Amino acid sequence: SKLSLQWKLLQNKYEGREEFEAAFVLQNKSKQLFPAKGWRLYFSYPRTVVAVTDQQALFTTINGEFCSLQPTALFTAIQPSATATIRYIGKGKSFSYTDAPSGVYLVWDAAPDKAIPIQQFAVDAVPQQELDLLKRSPQIAFERNRQIHAVTADALPLFLPSPMQVRKTDGTFLLNHATVISFDEVFANEATLLQTDLAVVLGKQPAFTKQQSNFISFKQISGLPAESYRLLITASEIRIEASAAAGAFYAVQSLKQLLPSEAWTVSRKEVQLTTADITDAPRFAYRSFMLDVARNFQTKQQVLKIIDLLALYKINTLHFHLTDDEGWRLQIPTLPELTNVGAHRGHSQNENDRINPAYGSGGTRGSFPGSGFYSKEDFVEILKYATARHIRVIPELETPGHARAAIKAMKARYLRLMKENKSAEATRFLLHDTADRSVYRSVQGYNDNVMNVALPSVYTFIEEVVDQVRNMYVDANSPLQTIHLGGDEVPAGVWQQSPAVERLMKENTTVKTTDDLWYYYLSNVHTLLQKRNLYLSGWEEVAMRKTKLDGKPIYIPNPDFANKQFHAYVWNNVWSLGMEDLAYRLANAGYKVVLAPVTNFYFDLAYEKDADEPGLYWGGYLDEEKPFYFHPFDYYRTAKETPDGKLLDPNIFERKERLTEYGRSNIVGMQAQIWSEKINSAESLEHMLLPKLISFAERAWAKEPAWAASTDTTVQQRLYQQHWNVFVNKLAKDELPRLDHYAGGFAYRIPPPGAVVEKGA
């Protein structure tokens, strides 16, 4: 390209304020003069610009993180091979390369609207001293890992997540080309999956038949909980016992983990297995991973690969975040605009066929990972694949906030039909009030991303989408019990100046304020789902009610919807309001609670404070130890930071609400999540996911560890250190090598030099 662009962080704490200084450096690589005007740069940028230092350029935030920069009269043309530096002041600080602008492209003003010549750049974020200082000192990392000592193979768990009970015996089973598989009919699916896996490992598919020895058998027995199993390995037989198919499936996963890592890419004729008697059962019934494919897309193939990974570590739910402000990823055949418009990002003067770039997606319409969607057939295939692996897929359709893509898509539909003079049909699924003058700004910087819940068409829309999604579950023969309707981060100021809201308030006397509108929306969607035999899932906001205490607004668990099967996903965005105990308060009040705390389970957060570590860090940093030391029933004892990254007062718990016996029965389980603002490839997804996911799986499946049960802090710390030590050894010895080979191999994070376990240890 004729122009190259660099971004430089010059200094944090600009003139002692909570500001930083950075610069764009434009280099003219052509032989001609690069003009002083007539162009504009567009890009995604996660920080707020306070001022451009010498006023050579005008910085504009278009929406969200989407920005532009255009030259002012003070900008001078750039001579061939010369550079122009545009310095600016930004709010806050920048700590990593993740803070650099991305997806930069240039648009010439004079270009005709239809054929906009866009020049696309890769931004080169220059390592400046400021960021160099933030690179982790290898010494410190090394010190931390020095506490890890080698343990003998005997001390390691047989596989992860750690099984409930193992009795090792003296003997070997020889798995080879003569091994066969037999099964009780209920386990046909599980036996077939094992057969396929063994074909890879042994280079020959074991036959389904019966013989006297050297066989694997699947036996249905009665009396075990659905996900429990027994895996008995003797010299002549591998016996899998379970009551339900899920249990048999988990026995297969355990068995697979006893096979050598390399066997997943290089088959072998024979594998020796030590004999043992294993009984196993999960600690939590809900063990979930949330994947955001809206901010950036992941292909169907990648989703199937992730499902393989989840299954291996006995995670049983995929919470699929399919829609958000920046993308709608599921084809809804009756509403084609949702994907024709909502799944495509790119440069445009109006947004009737695409939505604007975001998170580095650049100017070209339709390019991965900013654009993309699953066709109905793709989605059905994903559902079938997951269902066969005992993973249920919970679809999330964000309402009423985080809904910009849907709103724009339905606006495009409205405009098309209005042109065709079909005004009644045009407003049928409309999500915004065209006469609304409310002023608001969402956390991510949008002023047009909230559905107007006073409009009946919003419910017509939700109903239509829900019914179409249900059809897909029927086609896949996959059970659907809930729809996750989002509900998070509806900004203040919304619905305040909307004629549609005024109309509703006249008709419906229970709606007097915009707060009431929130409960009106909840009760509508609750009814809508209930009619279809579905319960409502949503982020913690769906379970909260605003009230006043001594004149000050506070939030309490909303009594209206407690005990209505609502599943509240507590991510704890309200620690700043002193509601660290929200998860327990909601559970005590009768809500079903999924623990999804930012501090321990937001895997999109960077591993460590290091300029080279990708990821967000608004909620602190998150390495594989944070999910490991998570304590589901006693958060505060093990949490060290608040979601805003501040150190937590260790005594905070004393003043907070504790989980009651009843509340404990309402904690359904836990969930790890990856938001994808910064995930722009399959590899970056795997980097953020692994090995964190394995720690998460350990917490979700394995029984309560001894350290967590102890109340004596010295004992607790000693036991914890031992446990962590063993876990890290297991990771290094077996899990990471397996991840090199399993399902095509995963790009797990390798810590920077110096942070590795000591050689020989």
Ligand code: NAG
């Ligand atoms: C939260 C937002 C989410 C965003 C994420 C990034 C929730 C429920 N909401 O602010 O949209 O992607 O943080 O870590 O998490």
